[in-house]
Amino acid sequence: MVKQMKTHILGFPRIGADRELKTALEAYWQGNLSQADLLQVGQQLRAQHWQLQREAGLTWVTVNDFSFYDQVLDMSALLGVVPPRYQHEGGVVPLDTLFRMARGRAPTGADTTAGEMTKWFDTNYHYIVPEFYPKQAFSLSSDKVFQEVTEAQQLGHEVKPVLIGPLTYLWLGKTKQTEFDKLALLDQLVPVYCEILRKLAAQGVTWLQLDEPILSLDLPEEWRAAFAPVYQTLAETGLQLLVASYFGALADNLQTALQLPVQALHIDVVRAPEQLLPVVEALPPHMSLSVGCIDGRNIWASDLNQWVQRLTQLKQQLGERLWLSASCSLLHVPVDLAAERRMNPEIKAWLAFAVQKLRELQVLGVALAGEDDAIAHSLQLNAAAIEARHVSPRIHKPAVKQRVAEITPDLSERSSPYEQRAAVQKRQLQLPLYPTTTIGSFPQTAEIRKIRFDFKQLLMGREEYERRMQNEIKSVIEQQQALGLDVLVHGEAERNDMVEYFGEQLEGFVFSQQGWVQSYGSRCVKPPIIYGDVSRPEPMTVAWSQFAQQQTKLPVKGMLTGPVTILQWSFVRDDQPRAQTCLQLALALRDEVLDLEQAGIKIIQIDEAAFREGLPLRRAEWDAYLTWAVKAFRITASGAKDETQIHTHMCYSEFNDIMPAIAAMDADVITIETSRSQMELLDAFQDFDYPNEIGPGVYDIHSPRVPSVEEMQQLLIHARQRIPAERLWVNPDCGLKTRAWAETLDSLRNMVTAAQRMRGEEVKHCH
Numbered sequence: 001m002v003k004q005m006k007t008h009i010l011g012f013p014r015i016g017a018d019r020e021l022k023t024a025l026e027a028y029w030q031g032n033l034s035q036a037d038l039l040q041v042g043q044q045l046r047a048q049h050w051q052l053q054r055e056a057g058l059t060w061v062t063v064n065d066f067s068f069y070d071q072v073l074d075m076s077a078l079l080g081v082v083p084p085r086y087q088h089e090g091g092v093v094p095l096d097t098l099f100r101m102a103r104g105r106a107p108t109g110a111d112t113t114a115g116e117m118t119k120w121f122d123t124n125y126h127y128i129v130p131e132f133y134p135k136q137a138f139s140l141s142s143d144k145v146f147q148e149v150t151e152a153q154q155l156g157h158e159v160k161p162v163l164i165g166p167l168t169y170l171w172l173g174k175t176k177q178t179e180f181d182k183l184a185l186l187d188q189l190v191p192v193y194c195e196i197l198r199k200l201a202a203q204g205v206t207w208l209q210l211d212e213p214i215l216s217l218d219l220p221e222e223w224r225a226a227f228a229p230v231y232q233t234l235a236e237t238g239l240q241l242l243v244a245s246y247f248g249a250l251a252d253n254l255q256t257a258l259q260l261p262v263q264a265l266h267i268d269v270v271r272a273p274e275q276l277l278p279v280v281e282a283l284p285p286h287m288s289l290s291v292g293c294i295d296g297r298n299i300w301a302s303d304l305n306q307w308v309q310r311l312t313q314l315k316q317q318l319g320e321r322l323w324l325s326a327s328c329s330l331l332h333v334p335v336d337l338a339a340e341r342r343m344n345p346e347i348k349a350w351l352a353f354a355v356q357k358l359r360e361l362q363v364l365g366v367a368l369a370g371e372d373d374a375i376a377h378s379l380q381l382n383a384a385a386i387e388a389r390h391v392s393p394r395i396h397k398p399a400v401k402q403r404v405a406e407i408t409p410d411l412s413e414r415s416s417p418y419e420q421r422a423a424v425q426k427r428q429l430q431l432p433l434y435p436t437t438t439i440g441s442f443p444q445t446a447e448i449r450k451i452r453f454d455f456k457q458l459l460m461g462r463e464e465y466e467r468r469m470q471n472e473i474k475s476v477i478e479q480q481q482a483l484g485l486d487v488l489v490h491g492e493a494e495r496n497d498m499v500e501y502f503g504e505q506l507e508g509f510v511f512s513q514q515g516w517v518q519s520y521g522s523r524c525v526k527p528p529i530i531y532g533d534v535s536r537p538e539p540m541t542v543a544w545s546q547f548a549q550q551q552t553k554l555p556v557k558g559m560l561t562g563p564v565t566i567l568q569w570s571f572v573r574d575d576q577p578r579a580q581t582c583l584q585l586a587l588a589l590r591d592e593v594l595d596l597e598q599a600g601i602k603i604i605q606i607d608e609a610a611f612r613e614g615l616p617l618r619r620a621e622w623d624a625y626l627t628w629a630v631k632a633f634r635i636t637a638s639g640a641k642d643e644t645q646i647h648t649h650m651c652y653s654e655f656n657d658i659m660p661a662i663a664a665m666d667a668d669v670i671t672i673e674t675s676r677s678q679m680e681l682l683d684a685f686q687d688f689d690y691p692n693e694i695g696p697g698v699y700d701i702h703s704p705r706v707p708s709v710e711e712m713q714q715l716l717i718h719a720r721q722r723i724p725a726e727r728l729w730v731n732p733d734c735g736l737k738t739r740a741w742a743e744t745l746d747s748l749r750n751m752v753t754a755a756q757r758m759r760g761e762e763v764k765h766c767h
């Protein structure tokens with residue numbers, strides 16, 4: 001057999017190459033699949049994924065990376081952290097209880113509020129937030145990890161189970177009822193971890209992977225100090241421990257990591273290549289180093305020859321103590337490139353999904369073990385692909401690069417400051433006080449989706465498609481007029497997704513057929529891939545917006561997705577900085593803004609739904625990000641004349657710490673999500689005087705509930721205490737595409753009435 005270095009992964013995608021898990025889960029939830037059959041699907045997927053790892057010659061298969069919903073939720077079940085509302089009486093947490101914790105309902109058990117869901121670090125994966133109550137107890141309450149170990153062992157695999165480390169687990173949770181110091185829970189928590197570790201050891205497990213991604217965050221000193229004693233206790237169980245850091249550099253947590261009494265440390269050298277040498281330099285002799293050099297967050301083929309070169313020296317230094325891995329779990333990339341039968345073969349050669357990344361690890365592992373002959377051909381092919389990508393005219397468009405190079409400061413400045421623009425816009429638009437509007441999309445009915453689907457499958461001709469969509473626009477405009485809204489939208493019926501719609505029309509993007517990545521539970525997304533210099537062959541939205549504007553005298557907003565959001569929700573190039581790609585997007589969108597204006601559109605909204613989530617994990621990197629992100633937005637918007645009103649929209653309400661950057665975007669109007677937090681967001685306006693107009697969402701579109709007039713008026717009264725009436729807009733907190741028409745009409749009717757009452761009061765005030 002060919003020799004190979006120690007190689008492993010931190011985790012494999014669990015949804016299945018054909019999203020088998022999604023299908024099975026949804027069938028089970030709907031009562032169309034038995035629990036036994038669901039468990040069977042899980043077992044098959046695990047067996048397949050382990051087999052793939054074994055075929056790639058990995059030293060261990062990773063166990064317990066599988067989950068029916070979420071690995072953090074599984075951890076809560078394992079530790080017995082089940083909030084009281086699920087009425088769990090102790091013992092093993094049943095699968096349906098787990099699903100109720102995740103989604104509020106399951107085939108058995110009472111419906112109950114689901115746990116909060118939030119983003120896993122800076123990824124688009126969402127986990128269920130653990131809830132810690134005063135006097136929180138922990139107890140071993142799940143067999144999952146032990147059963148999966150047995151399952152893998154029975155298949156003849158060398159196993160390395162994975163758990164979330166105790167400090168990361170605590171960090172991710174929220175205290176409930178009263179606020180208290182989560183670290184105080186360690187005394188109860190660590191013994192349960194020890195119990196788990198001892199059980200695993202008794203099963204014959206030798207290595208355990210403990211994920212501690214918080215080692216890549218800015219940590220308070222108490223948290224940093226908690227690591228050593230906790231791991232000292234865990235080490236006493238006799239299990240060999242691999243502590244995994246990822247998503248960034250250890251930086252100021254480096255000493256903390258190196259001083260742990262563990263046998264191996266994993267570092268991410270894709271996100272933080274600069275840490276490789278310093279870590280090796282300081283690595284204590286008892287520690288092995290798992291080098292995460294294959295990108296677990298992106299879909300590009302690695303430059304293997306370069307890694308062989310860089311790691312050869314390290315191999316001599318560390319010998320057996322050098323392990324090879326992907327930077328983080330492969331959860332964040334699609335499963336198998338082989339499923340892409342329609343992708344351009346030239347572009348396909350540049351990519352690697354999870355299965356291909358296993359093969360990359362194998363090639364690296366064999367090459368570094370000195371068995372070059374066995375994989376010479378693979379290394380040659382890899383070199384050829386890397387070189388082709390480097391010079392391909394498909395990617396490199398001199399005109400695009402030149403345009404970015406020639407960006408001058410005036411490109412990111414509107415002609416006049418906000419006050420002047422506002423005066424011109426006021427004359428031009430003649431809007432009432434408290435103008436009402438919506439965020440862009442109207443309900444996407446089954447009929448609309450069918451029309452789009454038929455058109456895409458070539459079952460419907462272009463003419464017919466356009467006629468049907470225009471009818472939809474006409475009807476949406478009529479509805480809005482009947483409701484008495486002041487600023488209308490065309491409804492976005494032609495858009496399947498706010499990023500994909502633009503990606504499909506821009507050059508430099510490619511779309512996979514099967515490139516699904518888990519977002520949460522059974523939900524998957526298929527991010528576009530930005531592979532080359534971005535340009536806009538022709539207008540993307542103008543015809544729809546123009547048609548809509550022709551149907552009414554009221555202003556209809558042009559509707560674009562902003563450069564930062566397109567970037568954030570795509571797989572992006574790794575051969576140039578994100579900022580560069582973002583500026584290319586900004587220039588393409590800028591042209592669209594100008595074309596919309598030319599076509600008579602007076603208000604243009606540039607959605608930046610993902611602006612906040614692009615923020616780096618480390619505070620020290622915020623400024624750099626905000627600088628280019630704000631610049632990209634301003635370049636997109638600033639070609640517009642003073643009289644053209646620029647709107648932006650953002651989801652998520654945690655803006656307090658980036659208010660100055662949001663103000664610096666200098667949109668004339670911003671609409672934001674606030675209604676779920678009862679305008680809590682507005683507290684930010686206490687400390688920071690937002691200079692332009694703002695529409696704090698007055699109702700939550702994520703629920704079908706129809707809010708009353710009084711309720712919305714109350715919110716507006718609250719908002720008016722912080723924002724002067726002349727600068728206050730009235731709108732829902734996000735797009736309406738997931739809602740049904742009935743509740744949409746009722747809600748908007750109430751919203752318009754609330755705005756009218758506010759105006760009425762204003763009149764009384766003046767007299």
Ligand code: GLN
Nearest residue numbers: 439440441607609735736
């Ligand atoms: N204009 C988009 C819509 O209304 C905005 C969606 C979003 O913010 N996520 O659907």
Ligand code: ZN
Nearest residue numbers: 650651734735
């Ligand atoms: Zn939104």
